[in-house]
Amino acid sequence: MVTVNENFKRLPGSYLFSTIGKKVREYKAANPDKKVISLGIGDVTLPLCKTVTDALHKATDEMGNAETFHGYAPDLGYEFLRHAIRDKDYAKRGVDIALDEIFISDGAKSDSGNIQDIFGLNNRVAVCDPVYPVYVDSNAMAGRAGYFNKEEGKWTDLIYMPCLAENGFAPQLPEETPDIIYLCFPNNPTGTTIKKSELQKWVDYANENHAVIIYDAAYEAYISEEDVAHSIYECEGAKKCAIELRSFSKNAGFTGTRLGFTVIPKELVVDGTSVNGLWARRQGSKFNGTAYIIQRAGEAVYSKEGQQETKEQIAYYMRNAKIIRDSLADAGFTVYGGVNAPYIWLSVPNGLTSWEFFDKLLTEADIVGTPGSGFGPSGEGYFRLTAFGKYEDTLEAVERFKRLK
Numbered sequence: 001m002v003t004v005n006e007n008f009k010r011l012p013g014s015y016l017f018s019t020i021g022k023k024v025r026e027y028k029a030a031n032p033d034k035k036v037i038s039l040g041i042g043d044v045t046l047p048l049c050k051t052v053t054d055a056l057h058k059a060t061d062e063m064g065n066a067e068t069f070h071g072y073a074p075d076l077g078y079e080f081l082r083h084a085i086r087d088k089d090y091a092k093r094g095v096d097i098a099l100d101e102i103f104i105s106d107g108a109k110s111d112s113g114n115i116q117d118i119f120g121l122n123n124r125v126a127v128c129d130p131v132y133p134v135y136v137d138s139n140a141m142a143g144r145a146g147y148f149n150k151e152e153g154k155w156t157d158l159i160y161m162p163c164l165a166e167n168g169f170a171p172q173l174p175e176e177t178p179d180i181i182y183l184c185f186p187n188n189p190t191g192t193t194i195k196k197s198e199l200q201k202w203v204d205y206a207n208e209n210h211a212v213i214i215y216d217a218a219y220e221a222y223i224s225e226e227d228v229a230h231s232i233y234e235c236e237g238a239k240k241c242a243i244e245l246r247s248f249s250k251n252a253g254f255t256g257t258r259l260g261f262t263v264i265p266k267e268l269v270v271d272g273t274s275v276n277g278l279w280a281r282r283q284g285s286k287f288n289g290t291a292y293i294i295q296r297a298g299e300a301v302y303s304k305e306g307q308q309e310t311k312e313q314i315a316y317y318m319r320n321a322k323i324i325r326d327s328l329a330d331a332g333f334t335v336y337g338g339v340n341a342p343y344i345w346l347s348v349p350n351g352l353t354s355w356e357f358f359d360k361l362l363t364e365a366d367i368v369g370t371p372g373s374g375f376g377p378s379g380e381g382y383f384r385l386t387a388f389g390k391y392e393d394t395l396e397a398v399e400r401f402k403r404l405k
């Protein structure tokens, strides 16, 4: 008789965004005259820039012509895009990455969920708390997380690394030694990051303990400070222990277009086996490539004009971030993040829980945000606001915040 994967049955419901959606729908239905502003979305709002849409149009025309038509993409992705990535994302920063160490994909969500496929089930996994939920859920689905303890809001077999105001939202080296460590900097949801010297400590720790770091750099384009690494490979020895995930979603607005890549250096050898070779084998069997037109659009992001236009989009979001951060601080709130990332992490005032603050903000200011507890137990008492909204809405939202009692 057929059975299902029991690990899926242990997953708690996707409580966070469905609960938010339900509460907001009900509130809007009861208050049709109110203008509700969302600072909760993790999605971009600006359209693709002109250089990117021009490339999409051109590539689409090529697809309609017998001479320039493209079928299945090469396994690792087209060389024109991997060349651009190698030169502009890595060589430019003094990092030597080979073309066959870059794997083009349809985004960092799938790669961050799928990458655990190539590691043994007995590996101990460490995650930051709060955390982007995909790392946790994908390991739970594979059976590496144990059981979900509802009271604690934690999986029994994962190692949680609390990121709190007390430690500057920087994970501390865990007491139990993990085999796989997920790090994401700049961070979603806290909007904070760590300095290159701190990241170096993680690389050294991973190399000393024969652990692998899965480094999610989806928000790399938002880094504004000098001493922050744009790639983990800027750290000494990282090629021996780290996999890096990148996305075109937040730097160029590809959330609906889908494009990302994973870098696995050939020096990364686990148990005598090349991890690069395993991922090539995995992708060759389970993934059939990203569309030609999308890869051409990705290439356009690296052109001079594409760089200029996407930088302007990031500046637009980061202006929102600064407005939220500065205005809320002026109004007496304690805020973090928003300098190297489009997220602001707010300390919930007056001893309220994250969900109590969510209700207060919605009913008293018509603003939607995201309760920090939805990202892990250490997110309780915090609240995430995003800078991805419209400028005018952001200005109006902070005015409403100031009037909050």
Ligand SMILES: Cc1ncc(COP(=O)(O)O)c(C=O)c1O
Residues within 6 Å of the ligand: 042, 106, 107, 108, 109, 110, 112, 132, 184, 188, 216, 218, 246, 247, 248, 249, 254, 255, 259, 260
């Ligand atoms: C930390 C992090 N990684 C990955 C992603 C997903 O990226 P993509 O759109 O490339 O799948 C997100 C999206 O919000 C994210 O916050």
